[in-house]
Amino acid sequence: xxxxxxxxxxxxxxxxxxxxxxxxxxxxxxxxxxxxxxxxxxxxxxxxxxxxxxxxxxxxxxxxxxxxxxxxxxxxxxxxxxxxxxxxxxxxxxxxxxxxxxxxxxxxxxxxxxxxxxxxxxxxxxxxxxxxxxxxxxxxxxxxxxxxxxxxxxxxxxxxxxxxxxxxxxxxxxxxx
Amino acid sequence: xxxxxxxxxxxxxxxxxxxxxxxxxxxxxxxxxxxxxxxxxxxxxxxxxxxxxxxxxxxxxxxxxxxxxxxxxxxxxxxxxxxxxxxxxxxxxxxxxxxxxxxxxxxxxxxxxxxxxxxxxxxxxxxxxxxxxxxxxxxxxxxxxxxxxxxxxxxxxxxxxxxxxxxxxxxxxxxxx
Numbered sequence: 001x002x003x004x005x006x007x008x009x010x011x012x013x014x015x016x017x018x019x020x021x022x023x024x025x026x027x028x029x030x031x032x033x034x035x036x037x038x039x040x041x042x043x044x045x046x047x048x049x050x051x052x053x054x055x056x057x058x059x060x061x062x063x064x065x066x067x068x069x070x071x072x073x074x075x076x077x078x079x080x081x082x083x084x085x086x087x088x089x090x091x092x093x094x095x096x097x098x099x100x101x102x103x104x105x106x107x108x109x110x111x112x113x114x115x116x117x118x119x120x121x122x123x124x125x126x127x128x129x130x131x132x133x134x135x136x137x138x139x140x141x142x143x144x145x146x147x148x149x150x151x152x153x154x155x156x157x158x159x160x161x162x163x164x165x166x167x168x169x170x171x172x173x174x175x176x177x
Numbered sequence: 178x179x180x181x182x183x184x185x186x187x188x189x190x191x192x193x194x195x196x197x198x199x200x201x202x203x204x205x206x207x208x209x210x211x212x213x214x215x216x217x218x219x220x221x222x223x224x225x226x227x228x229x230x231x232x233x234x235x236x237x238x239x240x241x242x243x244x245x246x247x248x249x250x251x252x253x254x255x256x257x258x259x260x261x262x263x264x265x266x267x268x269x270x271x272x273x274x275x276x277x278x279x280x281x282x283x284x285x286x287x288x289x290x291x292x293x294x295x296x297x298x299x300x301x302x303x304x305x306x307x308x309x310x311x312x313x314x315x316x317x318x319x320x321x322x323x324x325x326x327x328x329x330x331x332x333x334x335x336x337x338x339x340x341x342x343x344x345x346x347x348x349x350x351x352x353x354x
Contacts, residue, residue, distance in 0.1 A: 005241050014190050014198060016214045019292055021191060021198050026241060029317055037193045038242040039216060041292070064182050064203060065215040065294035066287060077291075107335030109343060110243060111288035112295060114254075115196055115218070117242035120289070120340075140206055156351070158284030163297075163340040166286060170347035174333070177354070 004029055005036070013037075018077065019116075041118035045088040046075035048168035049098055049125040056151050057096050058165070060142040071144065071154070072162040073122075074098075084108075084121040092125060096143055097133035100125040106171050111163055122168050148172075181206060182213070190214075195254065196293075218295035222265040223252035225345035226275055226302040233328050234273050235342070237319040248321065248331070249339040250299075251275075261285075261298040269302060273320055274310035277302040283348050288340055299345050325349075 009025040020040040027033050049057040056073075063070045076091035078084065089100050103123040111118055135141060146154075148169075154160040155169050186202040197217040204210050226234040233250075240247045253268035255261065266277050280300040288295055312318060323331075325346075331337040332346050 005239050018214055036241040037195055062182050063290040064213040066290060070290055108338060109340050110338045111340050113240040113243055113247055113339055118289060161285060161287045162290055163286050163288050166344050174347060
């Protein structure tokens with residue numbers, strides 16, 4: 001079955017700092033017409049850093065959309081033209097001070113494909129040295145060093161809820177079981 | 178460290194069919210002021226259905242934001258006031274025809290907490306009977322019955338990229354290893 005939807009008219013609703021919103025007119029595969037509301041986002045990168053003693057480096061921060069403190073892997077937005085690998089190295093250093101020697105690419109994930117086009121790239125850092133964190137202005141983070149097994153248990157207990165962090169931890173555990 | 182951000186003024190930018198967009202004025206923990214752009218979404222539910230022969234039931238559909246066909250667990254949006262469990266049962270039946278006898282709750286996930294407040298609830302269905310699918314108007318899906326191990330391999334190979342599907346498959350595998 002051909003399910004492809006074709007753009008009839010792009011409608012930019014809002015041009016923002018971290019996202020743009022569109023409401024496009026589309027023609028569906030069955031010939032009918034519809035509208036598609038969605039966010040355009042340049043993408044993000046996250047890094048699961050695991051040291052030789054089996055500790056992972058997570059950051060706790062207030063996430064305004066949920067009005068909650070969340071525990072996540074270090075991550076951030078891709079700058080325009082930036083390579084995911086470079087973004088991952090940069091965000092890890094900015095948020096934790098860790099300077100990665102090498103990163104392993106786990107893949108790209110689609111957070112919520114019904115209404116956002118964000119590509120979210122996930123990496124593992126197994127080898128790094130400790131430098132100085134340098135947060136963006138107004139970026140307030142608590143760095144947490146946690147045993148990998150305890151972090152996994154927090155996934156199983158649904159205490160860690162951020163999708164990229166859940167995926168990174170579960171993929172890492174599957175690779176190293 | 179207290180990192181809580183307080184709303185100074187809510188600004189509704191756009192009220193849509195599947196999402197609303199806000200750009201709020203907030204005061205940060207360090208006393209400075211900033212803006213927070215984010216999507217309000219009523220939430221979603223997904224169901225990983227696994228039968229006694231070890232097959233999972235996935236749906237393939239065109240996702241306009243990515244302009245790609247994606248393979249995902251059956252899922253859909255929470256209606257206002259609907260319980261996640263009821264939504265999960267309903268969406269599974271609508272998209273696959275499977276009538277669940279019981280669902281196991283895996284938890285709630287936050288797809289991309291920087292800019293959306295969507296809660297995404299994930300369930301497992303181990304016990305169901307086959308009924309008739311009844312898709313929403315213009316909903317075009319291909320049902321795919323795949324061996325669990327093959328679906329997991331598609332996660333490891335980064336062929337399956339949808340976050341809820343990746344999380345459901347990896348959590349299920351971790352529960353049943």
